[in-house]
Amino acid sequence: EDQVTQSPEALRLQEGESSSLNCSYTVSGLRGLFWYRQDPGKGPEFLFTLYSAGEEKEKERLKATLTKKESFLHITAPKPEDSATYLCAVHVTSGTYKYIFGTGTRLKVLA
Amino acid sequence: SAVISQKPSRDICQRGTSLTIQCQVDSQVTMMFWYRQQPGQSLTLIATANQGSEATYESGFVIDKFPISRPNLTFSTLTVSNMSPEDSSIYLCSVEGHVGGELFFGEGSRLTVL
Helix, strand or coil: CCEEEEECCEEEEECCCCEEEEEEEECCCEEEEEEEEECCCCCCEEEEEECCCCCEEEECCEEEEECCCEEEEEECCCCHHHCEEEEEEEEECCCCCEEEECCCEEEEEEC | CCCEEEECCEEEECCCCCEEEEEEECCCCCEEEEEEECCCCCEEEEEEEECCCCCEECCCCCCCCCCEEEEECCEEEEEECCCCHHHCEEEEEEEECCCCCCEEECCCEEEEEC
């Protein structure tokens, strides 16, 4: 069964304290892995797409990497405005045209 | 990226009533997706709506409860029928980007059923 698991569920960081969020996946066929940011009361905002192992994408303080079994979202020197829920999703090829979302990591960055 | 507008942004409804959520996209798209996000949970796909054909529903979701219309390539509606408190949730409309398969989402419609 296709599955996406994110860890940790919640993370509190001091401003400037770098860390990584994990997204592990078990799918029969991966078309792409996506990272989203979701602020309270809003829809998810697209951040990155990764297609193959070894690929990396960067945007400001965020860097996403992909292996054959997991993806990491590295946050370097975070600021309070980086506080949000970060969602990982995979686009799978197994039979149905489908995206599977993880449950997210709630990040809180303290000033 | 696509710009997606959803209405209403939030509503409080009485048990047993129905509510229709509208989704307007600023460009023509083949597929539109409807998701549900219950409090503290991730996104669950309700159905995929293609223009000119019946929507395809995921396991656990049925047309009688969540009828969908897709009259053209830029618009869709989702109706939540005969609502109960368990239907209290955020409902999200999304479309696939033209570049790499990423999804773009509307702001969501937050429904509270009393």
